[in-house]
Amino acid sequence: MKRSTAQFRLLLILSIMVVIGILSAQFSFRLDFTGDKRYTLSKATLDILKSLNEPVTVTAYFSKKLPPNITATKTDFKDLLVEYASRSGGNVVYEFKDPGEKEELEQEALQAGIQPVMINVREKDEIKQQKAYLGAVLKMGSQTEVIPFVQPGAAMEYALSSTIKKLSVKEKPKVALLQGHGEPSLNAMQQVRSVLSVLYDISGYTISDTAPIPTTYQSLLIIAPEDSFTTAELQRLDEYLAAGGNLLVALNRVQGDFQTSRGQPVNTGLEEWLSKKGISVEDKFIMDAQCGSVTVQQRQGFFTISTPVQFPYLPLITDFADHPITKGLERVLLPFASPVTNAISDSLIKVVVLAKTSSRANTAPANTFFDVMRNYTPADFPMSSLPLAVAVEGNITGNGNISRLVVFGDGDFAVNGEGREYQQLQPDNVSLLVNAVDWLSDDTGLNELRTKGISARPIKKELDDNKKTLIKYGNFLLPVFLIILYGFVRVQLRRRKRQQWMEQRYV
């Protein structure tokens, strides 16, 4: 072959490969093999899209000049919109605008409520701060909703679907948060409030002694009351349930105080009311070997050392029922919880135990003293699978109306606290309460989507240290050992073969 021919052939092949590369980057399709189909539209989204009567216009404001790693977010968002458009039968229409292009477009984006984010960009050997817009405005008829910032990943689908749902719901169902017995206000439950307000009109409500609780409220939430309920108030609750109202009770039956290291029972009268319905929240602490930890300050010489210590009074729940309320949840921390048992024998009432402790649990009396530094042994946890929450559905009051009731053996799991006491909660804690409201209000469409982005797959099996060490070193050494063994056997075989071969020749 001549040199020029060979070079020409090489050049041709390489250019064809470049063309294939460019084409494949432009036109690609992907297959989603993740267990929870993270990158495929969920059924909830498809249902929302199918039920659209009017077209939704999505105007996405994305800056054009962005570093490639951020452009990926734009591409993902666009892919998602393409999918929405095709699955909605043309009811979702979208366009992309670049606010950096014209002053007017930037004003338009700002007025719609899209806030720019600042990112560092390298341009002409200088690091510059650059404004980037990554938001979208959704319109349906005369209504408008904004996604101020598009988060990368699976959360995109939730943002888009819930916003579309928000637009298509003409009147939001009402949800009441009971006040007047020392319950946390809506401001103390920021995370729950922001998720619930997407689909519900949520407000505080105080029971009046004379007027019944309006049944316009789809559900009534009683979260962590501290003071007693009057007989009249309990009667109002009965009437509300009898009229088909739905109730969520998250009860702190016991209270733990870290300052005094003491526990004590809380009596509100609600526990008696519940036990008449067959559900009892016992005045005991649940202890679980699978638990959260507290930080303990220790003085050692001149130093103060903070160490996290596992504290069984903060059970970490991973055993959930297959139920709309707990679908997709991985782990929920229920601090100072109590067992919730039920004695409902009516076959027409459906009872589901929503959450249970691990297989190594115990209970402690309400009046107790906590020793944070205590070393626990497996013998301290003889009980197993204690129930912590139930969902009840049916004719609870006995007058023929169907209502729903959810009872949690803990009141604080979804409370952020106010002011300096504010603390961020795990997403699953918030989802548990919000899913329960969805179930009570008979609208479980978005449950699945809410937990979709969370892909925690915790180690479920409880292992003691010996087993753990065995697994660790077993996995580390076994493959290495197998290789060496194979090498050794091979060498032996070859040696034997050579010996045979030599014997044949020379003997």
Add this chain to the structure above:
Amino acid sequence: MKAIWILTKKELVTFFDSLTAYVLLVIFLGLSGFFTWISGSDIFLIGQVTLQPFFSVAYWTLFFFIPALTMRMLAEENRTGTIELLQTKAITDWQIVIGKSLACLLLIAIALIFTLPYYITLTQLGDVDHGAVLCGYLGLILMSCSYIGIGMLASSITSNQIVAFLVSLLIGVFFLIIFDVLSSGSLGVMADIFHYLSISNHFESISRGVIDTKDVVYFLLIALAGLVLAEFVLAKRNIIS
């Protein structure tokens, strides 16, 4: 096809008859096992049933492992002159390149098969995302193809194994680190090109459980480019100038 297979088999047997295969496999499996189970952000520390720690370790170990495999392939034949001998047989240059690359790929596959105990252990510990694991392994295989392509090219241009090893590491560093650094935080067409060329973007996308044609084509193109160039270098000796 038969010629390729004979050559592949011969190369694979050579690997296992010398110490090379054992040393490399022990190092690869030792490092992978150590960082997946015992130290670093291992499975018990993150408390999740995922093989992601293994994939991140293998992402780096393969980067050194493969050049060490491929460095011998053509450079050794060049040095001892056996390449001439091989070329007198009824076998084309292309078959030589493919046959030897296939042997490397099979050795990688064998190394990965030895990590199956990790996966089996995980299935006992909790719900494993099987799709993501499968895609992770596929990602490693595809990435190995690219490195083998680069390694074969490096091995073809020299008769010194050390030089071949260093050259393929050098080219690998571009794809693994430099293109990524160049693309992040910069703008324009060049940034997009660098972003496309960076291995990490494509590997991450596959190892999270999504197979995108774009990523598969990317890995195969790099592998092919390396092999085509290696074949060109080999064929040069037959060129009438």
